[in-house]
Amino acid sequence: xxxxxxxxxxxxxxxxxxxxxxxxxxxxxxxxxxxxxxxxxxxxxxxxxxxxxxxxxxxxxxxxxxxxxxxxxxxxxxxxxxxxxxxxxxxxxxxxxx
Numbered sequence: 001x002x003x004x005x006x007x008x009x010x011x012x013x014x015x016x017x018x019x020x021x022x023x024x025x026x027x028x029x030x031x032x033x034x035x036x037x038x039x040x041x042x043x044x045x046x047x048x049x050x051x052x053x054x055x056x057x058x059x060x061x062x063x064x065x066x067x068x069x070x071x072x073x074x075x076x077x078x079x080x081x082x083x084x085x086x087x088x089x090x091x092x093x094x095x096x097x098x
Contacts, residue, residue: 004024004068004069004070005021005022005023005024005027005030005052005068005069005070006021006022006024007019007020007021007066007067007068008020008021008022010066014058015055015057015058016055016056016057016058017034017055017056017058017059017064017066018053018054018055018056019032019053019054019055019056019066019068020052020053021052021053021068022052023052023070024070026070027070027071028050028071029048029049029050029070029071030048030049030050030051030052030054030068030069030070030071031046031047031048031068031069031071032046032047032048032049032054032056032066032067032068033045033046033047033066033067033068034046034056034059034064034065034066035064035065035067036062036063036064036065037065038065040065040067044056044059044064045057048071054068
């Protein structure tokens with residue numbers, strides 16, 4: 001599986017919460033979420049962006065968690081590591097099937 005985007009900073013600012021992350025290989029866009037619990041059972045808000053930054057509107061006082069995941073270019077689903085079969089790399093000389 002490709003690496004997840006790496007969150008590089010989360011800062012509570014006067015007007016909201018700013019988050020930034022590194023881009024992950026194979027992603028066309030990102031989904032950033034803000035939640036009050038670490039399991040993200042009920043996210044407070046979700047944003048989709050092609051940027052490596054998000055700003056969440058200032059939430060009520062309390063503790064919050066941020067997570068980011070990469071989305072693929074075709075249909076916005078989470079990126080999966082699917083590799084093609086390339087004979088020059090994947091073929092095993094002399095292999096047989098039962």
